[in-house]
Amino acid sequence: MSTPGWITGCAGSDVVPVEGRPLWRGPRPAWIVGDTLAYRVVHDEAGMLRLAVVGDCYATDAQLRQGLGAVTRADWRALTGWPGSYWVVADDGRRTVVLTDVAGTRPVYYTFHHGGVVWASAATPLADLTAAPIDHAALVARMVCPTVSEVTGTGTVFAGVHRLPGGHALHLGAGRIQPYEPETQKATFEQAAEALREALVVAVERRAASAARLSADFSGGLDSTSLALLAARAGYEVFAVTRDDPTSANDDVLYARCAAAGEPRVRHVIVDESEHGLFFDRMDAAPHTDQPYTDAARWSMRHAYHRRVLDHGSDLHLTGSGGDTLLVASPSYLADLARLGQPRELLRHAVARARLRHQPVHSVLAAAITLAYTSYPQALRRLAADITQPPARWERPNASRRLHWCGSSSFAAWLTPTARDQLAQRVLATAATTDLGGVPISTHRAWCELREFGAYQAELTAQLRATGINAHAPFLDNAVVRAAMSIPVSQRQSTTVQKPLLGAALRGLVPDFLLHRRTKGAYDGNAYTGIRRNANRLHAILDDSYLVQAGIVDHAAVRADLDRLIAGAPGRLAALETLITTELWLSRHTSRPPARVWRTEEPAHA
Template structure:
């Protein structure tokens, strides 16, 4: 979807039609149920939207998708029941919402990766659904939920896309990404599971074929239509693979961009130059250290009109600069390699999944990790043999929010790394975050996958998908695309047997096998990974004054969630590495609260009628 588009789904009822009239349906883009009542309304003309109808069936595919109206119409003509829409459309490459009305019954879903999401609320008794929480929040004149805002201070973040459906807005619920919303003719609402992760049972070669096909098709949806697209070329294997796949499509002109890091030990630049030499048909941009903004640049005056705190708030200045530069070269879409690390570096938790079926092999692999983690044999065995369920993990996470950092074995071999609250969080904020986790444990139907390793990967993928969705709301210029969060790519990557995708001495074997013949083998032989910790801490040092200025009159402090003086001391006295990492979430929350306060109604829909 384009950055300035929005839409709302309504059931096929008289009450919903009356609500549409109050919103000013005549001034909006509108698709109707077969009954003639409004079904989909908002602003999406000129966006990535394909719609079709046949008989009493209407289907809209909104997002990055190769379907033409004619192709979609042929599929829609076969529909006899709304639940058949997934079989007709669901396996098409890309990243998109699928919306359908068949005989007055409504089906709606986003993506399993959370790059496309759905949010619901009841407005005057009428159920409504939108791709962002801000639209139903605007209709309800809703206020932020401070308990959920407190929970957003935790690090690592919890994947709220899976836990209970709570959002940062009161009275607005999120649909779980792997579930679809189903409305009956009378407006009765329920959710249906539409996506499940594959069983991780394919050999490396078979899984790599699936990854190769899915990635190529994902990139093809980005280059379709020609013109110019751009891509990060950091030198890392994930972004490099996307650049070569884009060049191989030969449909769009390619512009690559790399910004120089400050760590002399980071060899990304060496590998990026080798990739550039093998891509002579592309335009290559390199941004020098002195020309690229620091992380955290401009946070003191930053305002972001997004529906929730932006997880990548520290990156806004840098990424805005990237989009401005590639936009000046004609780019309409910018590809980045986010999600590749998560998909192609199996979580160590796969050893916990396999300890019973492959005890000797797990023992050998665990011995290597023990030395890296510097933990004893007993401690590592206790962690790898833990059989606690996900709800138990959530209860423990709620209890341990202020505990010392867990040992690497407990952190890496569990369902996901346990979250911690920052030292500057108030006791009230800690209690609120713990309550949110306990509430999630009570509502949670189970983990994202039966295997801990797949659950951990999906949690990270969904955090990335949701973050890029927010960045596309926040930043001007070309949109972002992350092909590694396309559902088909995620499913293909998760299908491999973890022991084959995690081979000691090999770096991302699944991706290198998939890219053999597309990316030069010299580049695929890379075994190192660039690190940007030096960039992070230099940015904290250089931008400390701007972060401190953001704390003046802190709205998080006024809400009783942080103690600004404790945060100031942490920034001035070189706090520990784990604690400083928590600064990002606090900065994001403060920027968001200020944005909401200064733009009390940034939503496109007014609660009392009319559209902006």
């Protein structure tokens, strides 16, 4: 793998990256590798206090110098309040502290080597350093229950290589990881809307001001379209791209046309690339990622319309990625309404949910009330039971299965009995020790889902940038995330609009017809068309499956479901994406030539 630019450092180790340039030297050195990452370093006059920001940080030089005061006070959270998306590396003379962002889109990995700790923003170089094998148990956990952080833990696909969760700091010298972002709720809806408005405007305008040629996704949905309109409203020309997918029926293009018509600074382009833009098309052409990445199956679909962005010469591309995860509540919010004694609200929302899912209202109400009185350890034990005995045949989930604190992917149905039992035992072990410390279950789950999306976004951003798209996701900036997560989960859902908090935040800045949109584009038609067109390739991948040979997946079970999907019947589509993309990643990783990434030298002393 040709790893894009990355940062690394160590404490108590004698390794040095072969192509690294030092951010600073000393007993806890740090380096930057490659020339694709922007970075700035400030230090005090004595050189004892040092602070580096790496990535897309829009702090002024004066603000960075003021950040040295936060380093002195060990106020690590204060170093994460600037606009942008970036890593922070700080050293106070006694320890180095490495911070990922709140959502985890700027990943930090670490491993133990020769009595010391080595960290990096990519896992593969650390795996090269330690000759780490594939960690099958961690891989299965992430395929089946990726948002259940108690089960996935800090593990990665590489044995002995750990990932720092979003909102956490790695303390070198002290040898520990510690959260800097609390899972608390402290704002009213109005306060959160005001904070979200300010954070989004700043996030977009700082980026637009830094770009020579600005482009944006312009799907017609609330997220990407709103960001492009904010940039245009601030006076910047925006090359806006909408994908018209004739294989899937939705009204995205109509909303995109209407939104563009009212803003002269938006140069709107509609792209129909259905011939080369289907699920599972040209997967071998997709850039390899640091970790397995489920969206790789959609690479051709995304790249088909992003070619217009490349032709335009864009140097910064806005996306709405993260908006859904951040601003739409999981259906489990109904349990909060039940637990808080809001029967009228519960009934109103249950009726809307029942109509959406074509289910009886009484079954939705019963599921919500049952969940309200389900503890988190009980939910984990139920997850273990579901993994142990998944349905043999695909069926539409009923209300009780759709409302859960921590559900498993339908991938569990494809596991061999041994793999299933091992994962279930792992889940049960966490159920015996889990303690949320008073944090509401819905809040904790929202953070888990956001941080899992952050891990996904890290690979998406790396893949897009490998193709020349300098993609940015303002919805995942720290200030934006904090504003959205500062209210109870149930307040992020409405029976009349898609995203009530976003609508309140952008009122007057974005047209009302867009903020009040009640439909959402779906691309199932593209997926099924892609499966049919690539059926032979999918069968070939399954017949040569690493996961089957490793005793993890049952070949016959997968083949039955694959044939069902090829025939156009509803089935385990998301699980198929996970399987195929994981197989491709494993095939590339296991066949890659050895890489010389590290060398050794005598460690420096203070």
